[in-house]
Amino acid sequence: QQQVKQSPQSLIVQKGGISIINCAYENTAFDYFPWYQQFPGKGPALLIAIRPDVSEKKEGRFTISFNKSAKQFSLHIMDSQPGDSATYFCAASLTRSGSARQLTFGSGTQLTVLP
């Protein structure tokens, strides 16, 4: 019940296209949903995040769409650029006994944007 399922495993998009990565969760106790971007040789870095009481959040070319009833959320990258080529992880977090927060990651999507 702690799992976050992410798809696709890999994605190839042409420059200027829209990249869409999907995630699904089971545990309704999750109350925060961040997305992380990881470049080769680097650690993950927070990209954008959303709370479940919001259906959409946009920051520049990056948008999270959230469907609470379906327990699904997705990352949309508009006007994808070669510099966006990276591995993207969705995640979900919840509090543990009120004293700590548990962050569960999806399996990752390797995005390649062709020039």
Add this chain to the structure above:
Amino acid sequence: DSGVTQTPKHLITATGQRVTLRCSPRSGDLSVYWYQQSLDQGLQFLIQYYNGEERAKGNILERFSAQQFPDLHSELNLSSLELGDSALYFCASSPGTGVRANEKLFFGSGTQLSVL
């Protein structure tokens, strides 16, 4: 640059050995987190320390241990190493306890451990 420093960047060792990975958090951050990233398990949370005290425990094996020192740097000790322990180990830090949902985690560049 996240401000989180991990050493060494690469570590090659043999089965049965013991290694220590080191992490210096961002200046002012009180929490340190350890994650393991492998191809089959993805990013798995191991353990969190806050201001020297263990705060949360995840999927950490009994052969693994960690501590956070008074200067807030942390070490992850891996012993009786097995082939399956080969992975990328990340350290992350955050300013507070990490209980707040929007408290940002800053990840280091990781230590690549290869057990031969």
